[in-house]
Amino acid sequence: MRSAAFSNRQFRLFFLGIFFAVQAIWIQRVTISWLAWERTESAGFVGLVAGLSLLPTLLTGPFFGVLADRMDIRLASILTNLGQVICITGLALTLPWIKAPGLALAALAIGIVSSAHHPVRMSLGPRLVPPDMVQHVVSATALNFNMARLVAPAGAGFLIAQFGAQVTLWVAVVFYMPMLAVLGHLRPRTLPPRARRPFLKELTDGLRYARDTPLIRTAFLLTMIFATAVRGGLEVLPVLADGAFQRGAGGLGLLTAAAGAGAVMAALAKALGIGAVGARIPIAVYVAALAGQGAIIGMGLAPVWSVALAATALAGFCSTWCGISLQAAIQTDLPDALRGRVMSLWTVVGFGTVAIGAFAIGGVADWLGIGPALMAAGCTGVMCQIILTTWGAQR
Numbered sequence: 480m481r482s483a484a485f486s487n488r489q490f491r492l493f494f495l496g497i498f499f500a501v502q503a504i505w506i507q508r509v510t511i512s513w514l515a516w517e518r519t520e521s522a523g524f525v526g527l528v529a530g531l532s533l534l535p536t537l538l539t540g541p542f543f544g545v546l547a548d549r550m551d552i553r554l555a556s557i558l559t560n561l562g563q564v565i566c567i568t569g570l571a572l573t574l575p576w577i578k579a580p581g582l583a584l585a586a587l588a589i590g591i592v593s594s595a596h597h598p599v600r601m602s603l604g605p606r607l608v609p610p611d612m613v614q615h616v617v618s619a620t621a622l623n624f625n626m627a628r629l630v631a632p633a634g635a636g637f638l639i640a641q642f643g644a645q646v647t648l649w650v651a652v653v654f655y656m657p658m659l660a661v662l663g664h665l666r667p668r669t670l671p672p673r674a675r676r677p678f679l680k681e682l683t684d685g686l687r688y689a690r691d692t693p694l695i696r697t698a699f700l701l702t703m704i705f706a707t708a709v710r711g712g713l714e715v716l717p718v719l720a721d722g723a724f725q726r727g728a729g730g731l732g733l734l735t736a737a738a739g740a741g742a743v744m745a746a747l748a749k750a751l752g753i754g755a756v757g758a759r760i761p762i763a764v765y766v767a768a769l770a771g772q773g774a775i776i777g778m779g780l781a782p783v784w785s786v787a788l789a790a791t792a793l794a795g796f797c798s799t800w801c802g803i804s805l806q807a808a809i810q811t812d813l814p815d816a817l818r819g820r821v822m823s824l825w826t827v828v829g830f831g832t833v834a835i836g837a838f839a840i841g842g843v844a845d846w847l848g849i850g851p852a853l854m855a856a857g858c859t860g861v862m863c864q865i866i867l868t869t870w871g872a873q874r
Contacts, residue, residue: 485619487607487608487609487612489607489608489665489666489667490604490607490608490612490616490619492661492664492665493603493604493607493661493665494619494620494623495657495661496657496658496659496660496661496662497600497604497620497623497658498623498627498657499654499655499656499657499658500560500654500655500657500658501623501624501627501631502627502630502631502651502654503563503567503650503651503652503654503655504563504627504631504651505627505631505632505635505735505739506631506632506634506635506638506647506648506650506651506654507563507567507589507648507651508532509631509632509635509636509639509731509732509735510635510639510644510647510648510651511528511532511570511582511585511586511589512525512528512529512714512716512717512731513635513636513639513644513717513728513731514574514582514644515527515528515529515579515582515586515717516717516718516721516722516731517644517728518578518579518582519579520722521845522715522718522722522841522844522845522849522852523841523842523844523845524579524583524841525715525717525718525841526714526715526837526838526839526840526841526842526844527583527838527841528582528583528586529586529714529715529833529834529837529841530714530834530835530837530838530841531583531586531587531590531834532586532587532589532590532593532834533590533593533714533830533831533833533834533837534590534831534834534835535587535590535591535593535594536590536593536594536597536826536827536830536831536834537827537831537834538594539591539594539595540594540595540597540598540823540824540826540827540830540831541682541685541686541820541823541824541827542678542682543594543595543598543599543823544598544682544685544819544820544821544822544823544824545678545681545682545685545819545820545823546595546819547598547599547602547818547819547820547823548602548670548681548685548816548817548818548819548820549675549681552599552602552603552606552667552819553603553662553665553666553667555595555599556599556600556603556662557659557662557663558595559592559595559596559599559600560596560655560658560659560662561659562592562595562596563589563592563593563596563655564652564655564659566585566588566589566592567589567648567651567652567655568652569585569588570582570585570648571645571648571649571652574644574645574648575645593830594826594830597822597823597826597830598819598820598822598823598826599819601806601810601818601819601822601825601826602818602819602822603665603667604616604617604620605617605810605815605818606667606668606815606818607665607666607667607668613810613811614807614810614811615750617803617806617807617810618746618749618750618803618807619750621746621749621750621799621802621803621806622743622746622747622749622750624746626739626743626746627739630736630739631739632731632732632735632736632739633732633733633735633736634732635647635732636728636729636730636731636732636733636735637729637732638650639728639732640727640728640729668815670815670816681820682820684817684820685817685820685821685823685824686820686824688817688820688821689821689824694759694760694808694809695809695821697760698760698805698808698809698825699824699825699828700867701760701764701765701768701801701805701864701867702801702802702805702825702828702829702832703828703832704768704860704863704864704867705768705771705772705797705798705801705860705864706798706828706829706830706832706833706836707832707833707835707836707839707856707860708771708772708775708836708856708857708859708860709768709771709772709774709775709794709797709798709857709860710798710829710832710833710836711832711833711834711835711836711837711839711840711856712775712778712794712836712840712853712856712857713738713791713794713795713798714833714836714837714840715837715840715841715844715849715852716731716734716735716738716791717731718841718844718849719734719778719787719791719849719853720733720734722844722849723787723848723849723850724784724787726784730784733788734787734788734791737788737789737791737792737795738791738792738794738795738798739795740792740795741791741792741793741794741795741796741797741799742795742796742798742799743799744796745795745796745797745799745800745803746799746803748800749800749803749804749807759808760804760805760808761804763800763804764800764801764804764805765864765868767796767797767800767801767804768797768801768864769861769864770793770797771793771794771797771798771801771860772857772858772860772861772864773793773857773861774790774791774793774794774797774857775790775794775853775854775856775857775860776853776854776857776858777789777790777793778790778791778794778853779849779850779851779852779853779854779855779856779857780850780854781850802829806825809821809822809825810822836856839856840852840853840856843855843856
């Protein structure tokens, strides 16, 4: 792996703390997803819970992006990490009595806190290093996130099967503690002095910058397409694991870990400098996006468990390759003073459309089954990407 970012002590501390925090994120996501399926056996409710944990990003993410550009970024990170701890602690304490509506409410609360956490996290890391190291930071943190995606779901599946969901949630709470301890030692780069403008005008500045910068505009549109179908498909894995293959919590852990294995391969390649993009979107990203749509179709068509695992791994690889490439392209020349606002908009597109995809795929799965739902999602994604590519070539 490139060591440039790790030569910086600030980033090493940040990486240590976030290593455990992202494990907690994946543990809580898998646990809540499994609880949604276990307590209702409804694909639609699994999609609803996944959507509620992501949908607030569409509504509140840009406002938190403005705050991230205004606040002490370290204090903002402390508050958002504490918010995650409070939500998971509340769910763990009330789990013996909680019903489906309460589980949906917990997912919504986590989604609101996450909509603040994402722009803060994406602003903090790049501000710990010199600007010429930003791409290394994006790649290294993505590798960390996807290593957790590989390890944590399998661990969560084992913990749920052996000790129950409540113990698994407490493990997630413990894993947030190192990040909270590290944050007090970080000294992020301060923003240059600027006149404070009205809140809505600062929000509009971020929207206008993203709209008027061709690279960012194209990156947002491409992200919207593959996130809706590919990442949306990866949010309904409980339905594929148990509804289609009757594999239970252990099967969910294996499917999620397969997606994580593909994601780690993509993140590791990026961290090694393979397919470095700079401030541009290369053809390999478009190819990977199409391959991801094909993987979702393959998940829907899978006749046996091994094929489902392989297709899920490919979807994880393509999703991460596209996500890291597009985030690096956006972040490379992005001014610090606009980083929170623009990256909050990127999370609106990247995470909010996942919520829409999860809602839609879960709803169609209740009607036609998970296989046809995944095939429809992949085919729709292919058509939308063809339209985007044709439209871009004509401009």
